[in-house]
Amino acid sequence: MAGDFLDTRIGKGIGRIVDTVMDRTIVPGYTKIGFAVRSRFWPADPPPDALEGCTAVVTGANSGLGKAAVGGLAALGATVHMVVRDAAKGAAARDEVLAEHPDAHLEVQECDVSDLTSVRAFAEKFAAEHGSLDVLVHNAGTLPPERAETADGNEITLATHVLGPFLLTALLRPALAAARGRVVFVTSGGMYTSGLRTDDPQYADGEYSGARAYARTKRMQVVLAQEWARRLGPDGVVAHSTHPGWADTPGVTASLPGFNKVMGPLLRTPEQGADTVVWLAAAPEATRLTGRFWHDRRPRPTHFGPWTKETADQRAALWDLCVARTGVEP
Template sequence: KIRKMLSNGVCTSNVQLPGKVAIVTGANTGIGKETAKDLAQRGARVYLACRDVDKGELAAREIQAVTGNSQVFVRKLDLADTKSIRAFAKDFLAEEKHLHLLINNAGVMMCPYSKTADGFEMHIGVNHLGHFLLTHLLLEKLKESAPSRIVNLSSLGHHLGRIHFHNLQGEKFYSAGLAYCHSKLANILFTKELAKRLKGSGVTTYSVHPGTVHSELTRYSSIMRWLWQLFFVFIKTPQEGAQTSLYCALTEGLESLSGSHFSDCQLAWVSYQGRNEIIARRLWDVSCDLLGLPVDW
């Protein structure tokens, strides 16, 4: 009862999605799996973009069995490797005529200092740069399929985040907890800058704090796991955690709020840095530079 009371925010939309195509990254478990399940339940063709295809297949079978929707597919996507991101996008673009919903959900938290295949620090590399590149590669398809939406999973933790341009890869100093928060701030800044650039295109974008949710996200931190267990009544189930992503993906009339941040299915407060347009623009330029992308897209 306490958890239900604290788990504010339910996506009440009864929008159905026959003929619509969705991609959910990191959909083999946690919030992503529940998000994909709900979209499949509404009749969408859903692509589970997972780094571990076997885990993805297990989730797809479960989703197919629960929803009766056979149009649930698994594709390999490792956000810690730009080659994998490019291969995923290439195959998807060849396979599908449309893309209506891109849910940038996958994430890592508090992993020990490590680097992606391209030499980016793991949090900024997977949580921000990986999704930045994926979105870039899929954007034309999203525009052609408009109205379409992009939902970026951020976190309340962004309040502790700062974009240290002189130490973006954590080489000068590194804290696993803060590195996560920095990457989640980057998700918010990306959403804001992207929304600006997409004005008038029919593609809108939102960032989301899903709540404090029981999932595998705490895998690298025994303290977090212990806290989550101790205070389990305060922690949302993954299904409850998926509600704000679904709200942003499905709610009609949300277009004018493109670029905004949501929690518990309502507008949420963003930190001072998260509202800074100059930092958002600079992060965009630096991200393009790191990924070898043109600045204007």
């Protein structure tokens, strides 16, 4: 017995070391190699009926990570609202998920997360029809080739990744509180390359880069998840962020064709990329902590160097920006 216990402790210790090395060296940890290795010793899957009777909202749900998350949540019993910009594409995605999960309860909801008017309309409709919300997954994303603005006058990646999710969380806060629910931001490991840029949040200065705008706003999501965690705590609601590693999704193929061509054989499936999203939505471990940044079912550092660390003033400035641009004070 003592020997078995010691072997288990040693095995877990070695696993933790291997996991950390893969994480810091990026390629092994972010690809399907990391998924295959870590899945041998990570926390247990949620029970098969973990979300029975629960309601979930997933944005960007018609393809890639979003559709995979819908399937994973539905498989655990949740009624999933698939929030999409294009209702026809959403219906097609719903049919694909139903083909794999015939008993799933899915509803397609049309909403452009980058459009604040559209977000308000969806949130008001949802709140009127549903008294509570167990899981809110902010997955909608974009990586534009050039700078563009929404009808609200916001740079498109800021609107999609930051302002829309901020507004949706604020408007659905009472429903989340009623269920003591969970909020999950699907971000990116690319945020490690950027600090919190509150001096030029709309990316109005300098030569625009879609990849840099993506990294900047993904950093903002990680910070906002922490800020929401602090504010939602008294409601019994937890908030987390997670990155999927490098997954083979339509977004990667369209936005980064060169990367997809080189890394293709090592890319994760969408289901592997969405695994921690689903786990955070259902596993009991996710309620014992809040405001963490996760990858492969384990909390990860939010910074790898001091040059990207934000100040308290920058965090406050980001929150104030979201309040000012959305017109809500949570």
